[in-house]
Amino acid sequence: MNDFETTFDRISKEQDPTSRSRVEQFIVETVRALPNLTTKQGASLAIQLLDALQLADTSGSASGATSGSKGVASKSNPCPLPDTFDALTSLIAQLDVRSDSEWRSFGFQPTETAHPLLIAIPEIEVFYQHTDVEASSEGAVAPDFQENQAMWRRRLGSVTEPNLIYKEFSGPGKAQRAVEMLGNLWKIGIVVSRDTESRLGLTRVEYTPTPGEVPVPMMSEKNCWYSIRVSETLGENQVPEIVRCVAEIFCGYLPQMWPKTPIKAGKLRIQESEAAAYIALARLDLSPRTGNTTWTNSYISPRPLSPAFRWDVVLEASHQLENLLRGDTGPVTATQQATG
Known part of the structure; x- marks a missing residue:
């Protein structure tokens, strides 16, 4: 199995052609939007977000509604993915997903209904969307997420050789x-x-x-x-x-x-x-x-x-x-x- 076989399988499970197209786009645009994560981590996060937000459903029932689940994943009615590409990229542009440890360092903690997202980097770490955390202290502020992503995009490696x-x-x-x-x-x-x-x-x-x-x-x-x-x-x-x-x-x-x-x-x-x-x-x-x-x-x-x-x-x-x-x-x- 290669690193992205699970991603390929997730896309293939979509029976409706339009839904499959939107799932492809959601995964790809999420990976493009999160250079702080590796491509594999970004794809994994995108798949989990599809279930957490119930943005797509392969069976016609709520794919994320499991017994005992918390937060948005327990909703009984899945929400469709945006019906245009521009709307989908606008949705992804609003993502603010950080590790539990990062949120806590800024004075935030997960809510009781928060839906954890598990990312291996390489050890398993828990991530949360900004909608799943709340301030634990007065005046808690997190740095701008998009500015953080821009810095990651500009990062150069240790063996870069300009020519x-x-x-x-x-x-x-x-x-x-x-x-x-x-x-x-x-x-x-x-x-x-x-x-x-x-x-x-x-x-x-x-x-x-x-x-x-x-x-x-x-x-x-x-x-x-x-x-x-x-x-x-x-x-x-x-x-x-x-x-x-x-x-x-x-x-x-x-x-x-x-x-x-x-x-x-x-x-x-x-x-x-x-x-x-x-x-x-x-x-x-x-x-x-x-x-x-x-x-x-x-x-x-x-x-x-x-x-x-x-x-x-x-x-x-x-x-x-x-x-x-x-x-x-x-x-x-x-x-x-x-x-x-």
Whole structure:
């Protein structure tokens, strides 16, 4: 079982197509909104919130109404998820979920009807929504939650390696941020260059390393493991397209040189890689892709994505993307098993 198999199963249980689409969106948007949690923790929290708030129901009865349950989970009538994507993201923007210890440090404590949310980080910790706590002392105030999330988005890892070469791809607004993030691509053997012929980006294997080989910081197009060529006509979308191209590797559409059990390719290369990039870009404080694409049009619609769409693979790929680009991981080591 992979880390996101439970998430994939939860989505699959929704029988109504519209409800399934909204559940997909709720989980993804919650993960994007909470960079203080890992992708796995955010997905777990989203599933628990669906039950705690009774925002979706697979059976037509109250999925969270169990004997002896407390708080909102004991309601007999589930509430439907918002009927538009904008309304759903507005709901998630109001989330204020913190650990029990954090609430208590600010002078709050859970109410008698509070619904605990259990998150492994890695030990199990209890989290509560702001609606499930009350002040235990006069004048108790918690710092602004959204400002806290913004700080987490801006966090850099301990092994971040800026590379000014990538400034030419960054466009206006967040040039330095892109330099910091893309400077880590060499760690999995990637070199990016401009392509004046294509309309998007192209990822391909240039060199299959021998087992035990490690990429080097100043590798070039001649000795890189992967080459990404991105169209300069994309303008401000060059960085999102580079991230999408990297996601193709993590989604298994190119052979991964380092893991012992590489991810197998699916059937939706562009859609899955764009979805992984969509999640990672938000958590990394990098500018999103502008304009709608085939994937975004499908994602924000009230219809579920194709049955072939692998949310478990996409969420894991976005996790790997974030770790790499933020600078939380060092260089990989090639393995013989991944060279086939």
